Amino acid sequence: MKKIPISSQKPNPGQSQHLIHPGPDFTHAELTHNIIGSAMEVHNTLGNGFQEVIYQRPLAIELNEQNIPFMREAEMPIFYKGVKIGSRRVDFFVAEKVLVELKAVSVLDDVHLAQGLNYLEAFNFEIGLLINFGARSLQFKRLLNKKYSHSPSANNPDNTIPVIPNPGNP
Numbered sequence: 001m002k003k004i005p006i007s008s009q010k011p012n013p014g015q016s017q018h019l020i021h022p023g024p025d026f027t028h029a030e031l032t033h034n035i036i037g038s039a040m041e042v043h044n045t046l047g048n049g050f051q052e053v054i055y056q057r058p059l060a061i062e063l064n065e066q067n068i069p070f071m072r073e074a075e076m077p078i079f080y081k082g083v084k085i086g087s088r089r090v091d092f093f094v095a096e097k098v099l100v101e102l103k104a105v106s107v108l109d110d111v112h113l114a115q116g117l118n119y120l121e122a123f124n125f126e127i128g129l130l131i132n133f134g135a136r137s138l139q140f141k142r143l144l145n146k147k148y149s150h151s152p153s154a155n156n157p158d159n160t161i162p163v164i165p166n167p168g169n170p
Contacts, residue, residue: 027126027127027144027148028095028097028098028126028127031068031094031095031097031098032098032127032129032142034066034068035063035068035094035098035100035129035131036129036131036138036140038059038062038063038065038066038068039055039059039062039131039133039138039140040138041062042055042058042059042062042133043055043133043137043138045058046058046133048104048133048134048135048136049134050104050133051104052091052102052103052104052133054104055102055104055133056072056073056091056092056102059092059102060072060092063092063094068094068095069094069095069096070092070093070094070095070100071090071092071093072091072092073089073090073091074089074090074092074093075087075088075089075090076088076089076090076093076119076122076123078122078123079122088119088122090119090123097125097126097127098125098127098128098129099116099119099120099123099125099127099128099129100128100129100131101115101116101119101128101129101130101131102131102132102133103130103131103132103133103134104132104133104134105132105134105135106134106135107134107135108130108132108135108139108141112130112132113130113141113143116128116129116130116141116143117143117145120143120144120145121145121146121147124145124147125145126144126145126148127142127143127144127145128142128143128144128145129141129142129143130143
């Protein structure tokens, strides 16, 4: 599998200001790196234009080949003030650490990002990935649940930066 460079790009003015953890020292960096690499392999092989479920299946194959444990379409309960109010199926729950939400849309919108961040909070997960197979190049966002505290990075004492696109995607 190809190695994926971790972006250090600065965001464009007016870009969404949701928070992610920066740099290669963030929580579960190696695991998220490997998940993204698996998604890139799927996208490089299939390209864009299929429905989401078509990308779920080969991503499961890639994760298996990498010996990365996961649950696909895991049903997770949603609580409101301690009362279960429903459930939602998460596309992938990887290594009991990372929630992965897939999309197959031409452009990721703020509503997709909000959905991923809401899932992190609702399911009480620290880290998530939002991966979009619908664009010409694979798009991904690393998501951080703001409820968790993280040690500051030497290059970023406030420990947050705006969401930035993956390398090569505007």
